[in-house]
Amino acid sequence: MPIILGTLLALASVAVIVYPFLGSKRYRLISESFVIREKLRAERLRIYRKIIDLDADYASGDLTDDDYQQQRNVLRISAAEILREESGSISPDTGRDEQLEKEISRLRDQTAQTLEGGDTL
Amino acid sequence: MADLGVTALLLGLALSMYSVVGSIVGEKKGIAELIVSARRAMYMTLLSAVVASAALINAFVQNDFSIKYVADHSNTLMDRAYVWVAFYAGNEGSLLYILLVLTIISAIAIWFAPRRLARSMPWTIAILAVIQLFYFGVLSFAASPFELLDTVPADGRGINPLLTHPGMFSHPPLLMGGLISITIPFAFASGALIAGNYGDDWIDVARVSAIISWGVLGTGMLLGAWWAYTILGWGGYWAWDPIENVALMPWLVLTAFIHSIMVQKRRGMFRMWNVALLNIAFVLAQLGMFINRGGPVVSVHSFAASTLGIIFMLFMILSLVFAFGLFLWRMPRLKSDRAMESFLSRESAFLVNNFLFLAVMAITLWGVLFPLFSDLARDVSVSVGAPYFDRANGPVLLGIVVMMGVGPLLPWRKASARSLKQWFVWPVLAGVVTVGVLLAVGVQRPIAIIAFGVVAFVATAISEEWWRGTAARHRSGDNWALAWWRLVNGNRPRHGGYVVHLSILMLGLGIIGTNFYQQRTDGAIELGESLVIDNYRIEYVDSGDSSRADRIAQWAEITVYRIDKDDYAVEIDAARAEGASGFTLADSTARLNDKYLGQIEPWHGFYPDFNMASVRSGIRSTVVEDIYVIPRDFLADGRISLAVSINPLAWWLWASGPFFIIGTMIALWPQASIERRRSREPVQLEPLAELEPESNGGKA
Numbered sequence: 159m160p161i162i163l164g165t166l167l168a169l170a171s172v173a174v175i176v177y178p179f180l181g182s183k184r185y186r187l188i189s190e191s192f193v194i195r196e197k198l199r200a201e202r203l204r205i206y207r208k209i210i211d212l213d214a215d216y217a218s219g220d221l222t223d224d225d226y227q228q229q230r231n232v233l234r235i236s237a238a239e240i241l242r243e244e245s246g247s248i249s250p251d252t253g254r255d256e257q258l259e260k261e262i263s264r265l266r267d268q269t270a271q272t273l274e275g276g277d278t279l
Numbered sequence: 280m281a282d283l284g285v286t287a288l289l290l291g292l293a294l295s296m297y298s299v300v301g302s303i304v305g306e307k308k309g310i311a312e313l314i315v316s317a318r319r320a321m322y323m324t325l326l327s328a329v330v331a332s333a334a335l336i337n338a339f340v341q342n343d344f345s346i347k348y349v350a351d352h353s354n355t356l357m358d359r360a361y362v363w364v365a366f367y368a369g370n371e372g373s374l375l376y377i378l379l380v381l382t383i384i385s386a387i388a389i390w391f392a393p394r395r396l397a398r399s400m401p402w403t404i405a406i407l408a409v410i411q412l413f414y415f416g417v418l419s420f421a422a423s424p425f426e427l428l429d430t431v432p433a434d435g436r437g438i439n440p441l442l443t444h445p446g447m448f449s450h451p452p453l454l455m456g457g458l459i460s461i462t463i464p465f466a467f468a469s470g471a472l473i474a475g476n477y478g479d480d481w482i483d484v485a486r487v488s489a490i491i492s493w494g495v496l497g498t499g500m501l502l503g504a505w506w507a508y509t510i511l512g513w514g515g516y517w518a519w520d521p522i523e524n525v526a527l528m529p530w531l532v533l534t535a536f537i538h539s540i541m542v543q544k545r546r547g548m549f550r551m552w553n554v555a556l557l558n559i560a561f562v563l564a565q566l567g568m569f570i571n572r573g574g575p576v577v578s579v580h581s582f583a584a585s586t587l588g589i590i591f592m593l594f595m596i597l598s599l600v601f602a603f604g605l606f607l608w609r610m611p612r613l614k615s616d617r618a619m620e621s622f623l624s625r626e627s628a629f630l631v632n633n634f635l636f637l638a639v640m641a642i643t644l645w646g647v648l649f650p651l652f653s654d655l656a657r658d659v660s661v662s663v664g665a666p667y668f669d670r671a672n673g674p675v676l677l678g679i680v681v682m683m684g685v686g687p688l689l690p691w692r693k694a695s696a697r698s699l700k701q702w703f704v705w706p707v708l709a710g711v712v713t714v715g716v717l718l719a720v721g722v723q724r725p726i727a728i729i730a731f732g733v734v735a736f737v738a739t740a741i742s743e744e745w746w747r748g749t750a751a752r753h754r755s756g757d758n759w760a761l762a763w764w765r766l767v768n769g770n771r772p773r774h775g776g777y778v779v780h781l782s783i784l785m786l787g788l789g790i791i792g793t794n795f796y797q798q799r800t801d802g803a804i805e806l807g808e809s810l811v812i813d814n815y816r817i818e819y820v821d822s823g824d825s826s827r828a829d830r831i832a833q834w835a836e837i838t839v840y841r842i843d844k845d846d847y848a849v850e851i852d853a854a855r856a857e858g859a860s861g862f863t864l865a866d867s868t869a870r871l872n873d874k875y876l877g878q879i880e881p882w883h884g885f886y887p888d889f890n891m892a893s894v895r896s897g898i899r900s901t902v903v904e905d906i907y908v909i910p911r912d913f914l915a916d917g918r919i920s921l922a923v924s925i926n927p928l929a930w931w932l933w934a935s936g937p938f939f940i941i942g943t944m945i946a947l948w949p950q951a952s953i954e955r956r957r958s959r960e961p962v963q964l965e966p967l968a969e970l971e972p973e974s975n976g977g978k979a
Contacts, residue, residue: 160282160286160334161282161283163283163330164282164283164286164287164290167286167287167327168286168290170323171290171294171323171327174322175294175297175301175317175323176316177316177319178313179312185314185315186311187311188397188398193398196393196394196395197478200393201478204479211545214748214766214769214770215690215691217751217755218744218751218766220690220747222698225692229692
C-alpha cells in the first residue's frame with residue numbers, strides 16, 4: 159500500500175508540473191501595461207481608503223478644519239492624477255472630481271453599511 | 280508507512296528544488312509555462328508534506344515502534360488524544376510539523392497573492408521554495424522522523440510527561456507556526472525588492488501575513504505561560520528562558536512592524552524601516568530555530584543534544600546575508616516620499632514606539648547570547664537570569680505602555696497645543712488620580728503604583744477615543760450602539776488595535792500584581808493541619824494514589840478558607856516576628872469567622888523512565904487574586920510539602936487572551952475586502968492575462 163501511494167504521489171506531481179508544457183492551454187507573461195494598470199488601481203484604492211479614514215478622523219474631531227481640507231485636497235489631487243493615468247484620456251477635471259467623490263462615497267457607504275471595513279489605520 | 284514518509288519527503292525536496300529553479304529561470308528567460316509549472320510544484324510540496332505527516336501520525340496510531348521516533352515519543356499506555364502532541368514532541372517530528380505549516384501557508388499565500396504582484400511572484404515563490412527546500416533536505420538527510428530501528432521494541436518509551444497537558448495541544452504548534460510564518464511577509468517583501476517593485480504594492484499582503492504571525496505567536500506565548508503556571512510547578516508563568524525569548528523577540532519586532540506599516544500606508548513613510556524590520560524578524564525567527572535545534576544556549580525546552588545546531592546556524596547566517604544584502608542593494612530606491620513634519624505627531628509616536636520595541640528586543644537578545652559570548656571569550660559559562668531581564672526591560676516596557684496611550688491621542692502630521700490640551704487632559708488626570716488614590720489607601724511599591732497610573736492613563740485614552748468617535752456619530756443621528764459599531768467598523772485595524780491594547784493593559788495588570796505583590800510561603804503539613812497565608816487558610820484534608828504503570832502519582836485534597844486576621848492575631852504576630860509570610864497550624868478547627876471558599880486538588884507525579892517530576896498546581900482563581908498551591912512532594916512520613924502563594928491579579932493575565940485574539944481578528948478582518956471589491960470596481964480592467972490560459976485551443 160505505501161508503495162502504491164508513493165508512486166501515485168510521484169506520478170501526480172510529475173503530471174502537475176508537466177501539464178503547463180503539454181496541456182491544451184497556452185500561457186503568456188503578463189504585459190507591462192497590465193501591471194501598471196493594476197498598480198494604479200491599487201494605489202487609487204489606497205487613496206480612497208485614506209480619504210475615508212481622513213473623513214472619519216475629522217468626524218471624530220482628530221483634525222482641524224484647515225488640516226482636514228488641506229490633506230483631503232492633496233489626496234483628491236493624487237487620486238485624480240491616477241484616474242487620469244488609468245483612463246489614459248484627458249477628460250475635464252470636473253468630471254473626474256465627480257467620479258472621485260462618487261467612488262469615495264460608495265466605498266464609505268460600503269464600509270459603514272456592510273461588514274467590509276477599511277484596511278488602513 | 281516509513282517508506283511512504285521517506286518517499287514523500289524526497290519528492291518534496293525535488294519539487295522544491297524544481298520550484299526554485301523553475302521560478303528563477305522562467306522569470307529571467309520569460310518562459311510563462313515554466314513559471315506556472317514552478318508555482319504548481321509549490322502546491323505539490325504541500326501534498327508531499329501532508330502525506331509525510333499523515334504517514335507519521337498513522338505510525339503513532341498503529342504503535343509502529345519500528346520507527347525510532349514513534350518508539351521514542353509514545354507507548355501503548357499513551358492516551359490516543361496525545362498522538363497530535365507526540366507528532367511534534369521531538370526534534371524530527373517538530374521539524375516535519377514546521378514544514379507542514381510552511382507548505383500550507385506558502386500555498387495559501389501564493390494562491391491568494393494579488394495580481395499586481397505578478398511580476399515579483401516568481402521571486403517570492405523562489406524564496407519560499409528555498410526555505411522549503413532547506414526543511415525537506417534536513418528532514419530527508421539529517422533528522423528523519425522515519426528512521427527505522429534494528430530491533431523493534433515491544434513498547435515505546437512514552438511521551439514526555441510535561442507535554443500531557445491541554446496547553447500542549449496548541450502552545451508548541453502555535454509558537455512553531457508563528458515563527459515559520461514570518462517567512463511569508465519576508466518572502467513577499469524580498470520578492471518585490473528583487474523584482475524592482477519599490478512601491479507599496481506588497482505592504483497589504485505583508486501586513487496581513489505579519490499580523491497573522493504576530494497573533495499566532497502572541498497566542499502561543501500566552502498559552503505557554505498558562506501551561507507553565509499550571510504544570511511546571513515553579514510558581515511562575517514567564518522565566519525569560521531562551522526559548523521563550525526567541526519567540527518573544529520576533530514578536531516584538533513584528534509588533535513594531537505592524538505599527539510602522541500603518542505609517543507607510545497612511546503617509547508613505549518608513550519604507551526602508553519596514554523592510555528592515557521584516558528582515559530582522561525573519562532572521563530572529565531563524566535564530567529561534569537555531570537555538571531550539573541544539574544551539575549553544577541551554578533551555579529547559581529546547582531539543583537537547585541535537586546535532587542540527589550547525590546546520591541551522593549556517594541557514595541563519597545565509598538568511599542574514601541574503602536579507603540585508605538585498606536590503607543594502609535596494610536601499611537607495613526605498614527612500615520615503617516625505618519627511619516627518621513634527622515630533623508631536625502620530626507617525627513620530629509610532630517611531631518612538633518602534634525604537635522602544637527594538638530596545639526590548641536588543642536587551643533580550645543580549646541576555647540570550649551573553650552566555651555564548653562569555654563562553655567563547657573567557658571560557659566561563661554564565662547564565663543570565665530573570666533579574667537582568669526584569670530590570671533592563673521593565674522601564675522600557677513601561678515606556679511602551681505609555682506610548683500606547685500617547686500615540687492614538689496624537690494626530691497625523693502634527694499636533695497643535697490646543698489639541699494636545701484637549702485630548703490629554705482626561706487620560707493624564709485619570710493616571711494622576713489613580714496614583715493618588717493608591718497612595719492614599721496605603722498601597723506600597725512606587726514603581727508598581729506608577730505602572731497602575733500608566734494603565735489608567737492608557738485605558739482612559741482608549742475610552743476617550745471611542746467616546747469621541749461615538750459621540751460624533753451619535754450627533755449625526757445614530758443611536759449610541761450603532762454609532763459605536765460604525766466607528767469600529769469604519770476602521771477595523773485601528774479599533775481592533777485598541778482592543779489588543781486593552782488586552783495588553785490586562786496583561787500588564789497581571790504582571791504588576793504578580794511581580795510586585797506576590798506573597799509566598801512553604802511548609803510541610805500532615806493530614807488535618809493547615810497553612811495560613813495572608814487572608815487564607817488551606818487545610819490538608821485527604822490524599823490518594825493515582826499511580827499508573829509509567830508513573831508514581833498522588834493527589835491531595837485541600838480546602839481553602841478565607842479568614843479574619845483578628846481570629847489569628849497571635850499566630851500572625853509570631854510569624855511576623857520571625858519574618859515569615861505564613862505559618863502552620865496543627866489545630867485546624869475552624870475559627871469563628873473562617874469562610875469556606877472551596878476545594879482544590881493539586882497533583883504530583885514522578886515518571887521513572889524520564890526521571891522527571893510533573894505537577895498540577897491547585898489554583899483557586901478570582902478577579903482579585905489566585906491562591907496557588909504547588910505540591911512539591913508527598914513525604915514518606917505522610918506529610919505533604921507545599922509551596923503556597925497569593926498571586927494578585929493573576930486572573931487578568933489569562934483574561935487578556937480572548938481580548939488579544941478578538942482584537943487581532945477585528946484588525947485583520949477588513950483586509951480581504953479590498954480584493955473582494957475588485958469585481959465592483961468602476962474602472963474596467965482587462966481580464967487577467969498573466970499566467971492564465973491564452974486560449975483553449977491546441978498547444979502551438
